[in-house]
Amino acid sequence: MDQFQFLNLTTKPLILDAEKAGWLYGEWSREDVLLLCRRGHLPALANPPPGAQRFFLTKTLLSLADDEKWVKKAILILRDNIATKNQVAKVKRGARNGNGAHAGGGQESAPGRNRQSAEGRAP
Numbered sequence: 001m002d003q004f005q006f007l008n009l010t011t012k013p014l015i016l017d018a019e020k021a022g023w024l025y026g027e028w029s030r031e032d033v034l035l036l037c038r039r040g041h042l043p044a045l046a047n048p049p050p051g052a053q054r055f056f057l058t059k060t061l062l063s064l065a066d067d068e069k070w071v072k073k074a075i076l077i078l079r080d081n082i083a084t085k086n087q088v089a090k091v092k093r094g095a096r097n098g099n100g101a102h103a104g105g106g107q108e109s110a111p112g113r114n115r116q117s118a119e120g121r122a123p
Helices: 003-007 016-025 028-040 056-063 068-097 105-122
Strands: 015-017 054-058
Touching: 016 028, 016 056, 028 054, 028 056, 054 056, 054 068, 054 105, 056 068
Parallel strands: none
Antiparallel strands: 015 054
């Protein structure tokens, strides 16, 4: 079943996996739902062991969706996770370019500009 078919069901299943739980909330991915579960913000059924598939009670998901405070906190958790990933990627890019300078910018371009302005002046 794809997302369109799922969202058009008149009666949702009693239990959902992480992917369908994300569909229920809109554009959240399976990974977003599992992150909220790992952070203790979204309860999975039956207290599954690490690495096991997570299932969620539809009734619980819908009641949480009605709780504005819960939704705001979930969004903050997801936003913080994205910011952390972006920061890690930025550090990795800086390490590849040497000394944290990013490609095409920084101090490398300054000497070229100075040389051009010196060459452009009359003696």
